[in-house]
């Protein structure tokens with residue numbers, strides 16, 4: 001049975017599919033639409049993404065795409081481990097500006113579902129981290145937005161203090177300067 005746990009921001013969900021082990025290893029249905037639909041997590045994913053991060057302490061994000069190109073993401077790790085974070089950026093939300101995090105590992109196969117209206121980032125905890133994630137909206141570079149990973153107002157409890165980030169991510173704006181395109185509905 002797939003384990004589905006709503007985090008402290010209940011729209012963000014931790015999903016752990018079962019693994020069927022035998023002396024050869026294991027088998028797992030890593031994505032099953034009907035299982036997510038049964039939990040009211042109705043998404044039609046249209047694109048699979050993969051990233052490789054070679055060392056611990058890399059932070060990718062905080063990123064989002066603005067409507068009409070916003071994305072929900074179903075994130076999992078197939079090599080190594082990450083600390084994954086979602087930030088509620090929906091104006092009017094009771095959890096606006098709040099964040100939740102979860103550790104995702106290749107060893108246990110945990111997945112996190114990040115809905116529309118959230119900024120997303122992760123920090124690598126091991127070398128050679130491969131992250132796979134499904135999105136329900138196509139990539140739109142022109143619609144990309146972000147928040148600096150170590151924003152003091154968000155105060156995300158990252159497991160690193162001196163992260164390795166891309167040149168693009170180094171200059172992302174502060175949360176206080178974000179005019180979020182998302183409205184809490």
Ligand SMILES: Cc1cn([C@H]2C[C@H](O)[C@@H](COP(=O)(O)OP(=O)(O)O[C@H]3O[C@H](C)C(=O)[C@H](O)[C@H]3O)O2)c(=O)[nH]c1=O
Nearest residue numbers: 049051060061063064073120121122138139140166168
């Ligand atoms: C996201 C994306 C990127 N790209 C190209 C654009 C760049 O030439 C290259 C690297 O992109 P970027 O530096 O934005 O990749 P990440 O820093 O891993 O960002 C991603 O990781 C964080 C955690 C997210 O939540 C987003 O899904 C996504 O922004 O891949 C594509 O061609 N298609 C895509 O869907």
